[in-house]
Amino acid sequence: MGNTGLHNILEACVFNIPVVIGKNYKKFIESVDLVRKGGVISIKNQIEFNNQFDKLITDEKYIIMKKIFSIIIIFLISLEINCQSLVGSWERVHENYNGIKEKQIVIFTSQGYQSISIFNAETGEFIYTNGGTWKLEGDNLTEMVEFDTRNPERVGSETTFKIKINKNSISIPSMQRTWNRFDNGSEGNLEGAWLMGGRYRNGKKQMRKIDGPRKTMKLLSGKRFQWIAYNTETKQFMGTGGGIYTTKDGKYSEIIEFFSRDNSKVGSKLKFEYELINGEWNHKGFSSKGDPLHEIWVKRKNY
Numbered sequence: 001m002g003n004t005g006l007h008n009i010l011e012a013c014v015f016n017i018p019v020v021i022g023k024n025y026k027k028f029i030e031s032v033d034l035v036r037k038g039g040v041i042s043i044k045n046q047i048e049f050n051n052q053f054d055k056l057i058t059d060e061k062y063i064i065m066k067k068i069f070s071i072i073i074i075f076l077i078s079l080e081i082n083c084q085s086l087v088g089s090w091e092r093v094h095e096n097y098n099g100i101k102e103k104q105i106v107i108f109t110s111q112g113y114q115s116i117s118i119f120n121a122e123t124g125e126f127i128y129t130n131g132g133t134w135k136l137e138g139d140n141l142t143e144m145v146e147f148d149t150r151n152p153e154r155v156g157s158e159t160t161f162k163i164k165i166n167k168n169s170i171s172i173p174s175m176q177r178t179w180n181r182f183d184n185g186s187e188g189n190l191e192g193a194w195l196m197g198g199r200y201r202n203g204k205k206q207m208r209k210i211d212g213p214r215k216t217m218k219l220l221s222g223k224r225f226q227w228i229a230y231n232t233e234t235k236q237f238m239g240t241g242g243g244i245y246t247t248k249d250g251k252y253s254e255i256i257e258f259f260s261r262d263n264s265k266v267g268s269k270l271k272f273e274y275e276l277i278n279g280e281w282n283h284k285g286f287s288s289k290g291d292p293l294h295e296i297w298v299k300r301k302n303y
Helices: 029-036 046-058 060-078
Strands: 088-095 101-108 113-120 126-137 140-148 158-162 169-172 177-183 192-201 204-207 214-220 224-231 236-248 251-259 269-277 280-286 292-299
Touching (some): 113 251, 140 224
Antiparallel strands (some): 192 214, 192 292, 251 269
16 A cells, blocks of 8 residues: 555446545545545554455445445535645735735645745746645644744644635635646656755765754655745755656656745756665756766655
């Protein structure tokens, strides 16, 4: 079983047959409802899978379950629960109090990590970012802060607020703000939260610890990325950048939309070779400064 979650199970359920999923489903609203109502079976290991499979082919109650599926699907549709979850990226463009047109990008990964980045929509000038972990319980979203450029003292604290999830948008009623869905996390091959784990130097692989307070993390949705360098112990923020990416035929391409260290890089298009080897993302090419690089990124553990 995988560690990152699951795909859209509604596509399977509409065929009116039993659906079995793994244990990592609690960030997906429709999956939680289906498991709770008995419309989907969640298993944790091979033994549970074997037992459930035996029941599916011999127990009459699972034959009856086929009829229940259609009712549940109609119920979910009536509630307009037709998106997987918060996973993916969301976008908001508005004019701030200073008359600057801002673009706000929120990324939620399936492992339970998130960020919001704010930059000038016209020039790309970086304005603000914060992020950390996330969990959704009903309509309550809880975030634990790992970095905050405006208020570092928030690092380590938790905040919970109401969130409304619609078909193609999310909103925070208390803030009267709405973000529109940009992607659902399924387009790219690298969705998730990755930590800089090492690099090749003079042809030799050199790895470093990734469980310390100092981190370089890269969040990727289906189409957007953001990297952040920070220290959870000192609450120091070292830099960030982000934009749009694609993966195709072993090529990873970026268009930089903001870069806190050097605004002149905004609009730059970078291409790299990428390969997943034993779960490690090998990232090869040239940096925004033109220096050769071969980085190794490691998937962050589920929150």
